[in-house]
Amino acid sequence: MKRAFACWSVLLLLAALFAPGPVRAATTTIVAFGDSLTAGYGVTPEDAFPVRLEAALKARGRDVRVINAGVSGDTSAGGLARLDWSLADKPNLIVLELGSNDMLRGIDPGSTEANLDAILRKLTDAKIPVLLCGMFAARNLGPDYVGRFDAIYPKLAQKYGVPLHPFFLDGVALDAKLNQGDGMHPNPAGVKIIVDRIAPVVEKLLPAQ
Template sequence: MAHRLFNAALAGLLALGVCLGALSMSAAAHAAPVKLVALGDSLTAGYGLPPDQGFTVVLEKALKARGYDVTVVNAGVSGDTTAGGRARLEWTLGDTPDAMIVELGANDMLRGIDPGASRANLDTILKTITERKIPVLLAGMYASGTYGKAYVDRFNAIYPDLAQAYGVPLYPFFLEGVATEPRLNQGDGIHPNAAGVQRVVEGILPYVTRLLDQRAHGG
């Protein structure tokens, strides 16, 4: 009798241990920061800036200041085109992001790449991300008028068209308020300086917080 009672008590303790362990693992998983990955080019990579002044670092600080437990991962590569982003997408997804920002296309435009090719690359990127149920914010780019109206119209249509096709939020112009403003750009007139990055983050921040809020609520 005593032996049976001991075995029953031992089984109960083991079961309790399993439950507590599962609860502990669940709590740890819940406590892990949200991993937000920014897939982009030099604009997200922080070209020409000290590491603490780049886009992803400044964005992470801004999000944490608003109470978000988040790690913003810099997956920007200077000089990258949409084709480059597409080529390294699987490697980036290997970092198991909880949410993503896609900011690509500026270098396509600067090189005069056919907008049809840029559209196809971004289409594949968004298709892959959305199929994996990863919330994503698409950051758009505008073409320079020096390429002519036909090119500008085709390029500028890429981002709203794809955002609508995949049902993802769009921040229309990543460099809103910064492009063509000398005081907010480095000497090349293309890449934001520290003040420019702050302005970029201020502009995109409401879109990012909505993305994270929708993720948190399963939207």
């Protein structure tokens, strides 16, 4: 009887030692895919949008890694050409911010729309969730250009059924206190406002952990 009890004790001890522990959810990978507004032009690396977004989401208890896939000066055509490189990171979510340089260069809105359409089609085919960040055209470009450009983002969001953050620079654009000397790129205070407004939207799109 004592021997049987001893055997059961050993078995229970071994079971406890080798029992699997709680499974830790995998880190969620987010790719911030855009131009200089994403890349962090003119601010320190610590103040770039992807870094600040990652910090904000971690402060909300989310285990995330935000990859900075912003390229200063990039257009929608440039983004489309390099998209496959970022897909190699196997992201769980892409925050897509492109088009401002197209607008600043006066590129035909039809071309911008076609490039963004192709990007969204690739992401849809790859089954990668995306948050589309909109942009507004400078009003001095004239009502025809402004109307065609501003309509791109709502139109594509509806076409592909993706969430739209209507204006990436919401609360920051045209405020000298929140922008660098060029009046176009946010300073650290401006980046904070952008992140404060977009982080709750991004969090809702993250997989359960």
